[in-house]
Amino acid sequence: QDLNNKSYKSGFISIIGRPNVGKSTFLNKVIGQKIAIMSDKPQTTRNKVQGVLTLDDAQLIFIDTPGIHKPKHRLGDFMMKVAQNTLKEVDLVLFMVNAQEGFGRGEEYIIEKLLNVKTPVFLVINKIDLIHPDQLMKVIGSYQDKFDFAEVVPISALEGNNIDRLLQQIKERMPQGPQFYPADQVTDHPERFIVSELIREKALHLTREEIPHSLAVVIEKMERQPEKQMVHVMATIIVERDSQKGIIIGKQGGMLKEIGKRARHDIESLLGSKVFLELWVKVQKDWRNKATHLRDFGFRD
Ligand code: GDP
Ligand code: K
Ligand code: MG
Incomplete structure (x- = not known):
């Protein structure tokens, strides 16, 4: 990868839409079977990578929006926040709808509650193979009345x-940026990112309200050690304040130990291997102000 390559683009994209509009089918088509299988693994992580498309001049990283793929589209306040934060952080939102169905209450709900963000939104009308072109114009009209889409x-x-x-239009909206994932690694396993999210999830869960969601996890090292038949993972939990560092470490290191124990359990089942997990905690003030945390953390290689 040429770090001085000024024309390379990369960015994060979330696909939202009601169940069965074709989100998974789309990702499959674009990224291929492997990633789709990957994304079907049960994970409750935030900002899970669904797939990465690496092109000659751009890398498109599709990020899951937790909560909104649940069968019920009424989200709790918390899930709504999580979903909205994700949509704020990505570079582009694809709002996918079914051409056969047109605008309905589910769509109205998504527009009202979720698309209240500055991120550009494309309206992607899927399943046009099932409708007549005249019908398509009507469907488009019914949506354009409701929201100012960047593209339809x-x-x-x-x-x-x-x-x-x-894909061309998506690419045009992506900011200039590096190839976050090496092309080969990505198509198989965005493992590092998922591992960082697993640790992050445990830390947030165990500390409950005391640690804000601004906590980040950087995977410093992830190395297979065939002779020991295990994977050595070294990760740093980054917080914004000293007091938060204290909470994460806990009494006599008890909290950090518990975070590590639970994360290791999940990482072992993700990687299908024994894991030696080494966790560190670091304070870095205002890290959130450094670009978006999606870029700064979790993707470091
Ligand atoms: P998701 O819930 O949004 O992820 O939707 P899926 O990708 O699981 O698709 C739901 C159903 O719609 C599946 O049976 C797909 O085969 C079908 N489907 C998806 N895209 C299209 C399309 O472009 N045309 C047609 N005819 N069917 C589609
Ligand atoms: K589905
Ligand atoms: Mg799906």
Whole structure:
């Protein structure tokens, strides 16, 4: 990777939409089977990577929006916040709808509650293979009345119609940036990111309200050690204040130990291997002000 390559673009994209509109089918088409299988593993992590598409001149990283793929689209206040924060942090939102169904209450709800962000939103009208072109114009109209979409793109995720054009338009919206993932590693396992999210999740869960969601986890090292048949993971938990560091470490290191124990358990099942997990805690003031944390943390290699 050429770090001085000024024309390379990279960014984060969230796909939202009601169940069965075709989100998974789209990702499958774009990224391929492997990642889709990966994304079906049960994980409750925030900002889980669903797939990464590495092109010659851009890398598109699709990020899950937790909560909104649940069967019920009524989210609790908390999940709503989580979802909204994700949508704020990404570079682009794809709002996918079913061309056959048109605007409905589910869509209205998403527009009202979730799309209240500055991030550009594309309306992706999927399953156009199932409708007549005249109907498409009506569907588009019904949505454009409701929201100011940056683009409106009709596609068929199943048959592949217009997918290339959509990818081109996505690319145009991506900021200049590095290739976060090496092209080969990515197509298989965005493991590091998931590992960092697993640790983050345990830390947040165990400390409850005391630690804000600004906590970040950087994977310093993730190394297979075939001779010991285990993976050595070294990670740093980053907080913003000394007091938070104290909470994370806990009495006689008890909290950090518990975070490590629970995270290790999950990482072992993710990697299918024994794991030696080494956890460190570091204070870094205002790290959130440094670009978005999606970029600064978790993706470091
Ligand atoms: P998700 O819940 O949004 O992830 O939706 P899925 O990707 O699971 O798709 C739901 C159903 O719609 C599946 O049976 C897909 O095969 C079907 N589907 C998805 N995209 C298309 C499309 O472009 N055309 C047609 N005809 N069916 C589609
Ligand atoms: K589904
Ligand atoms: Mg799906």
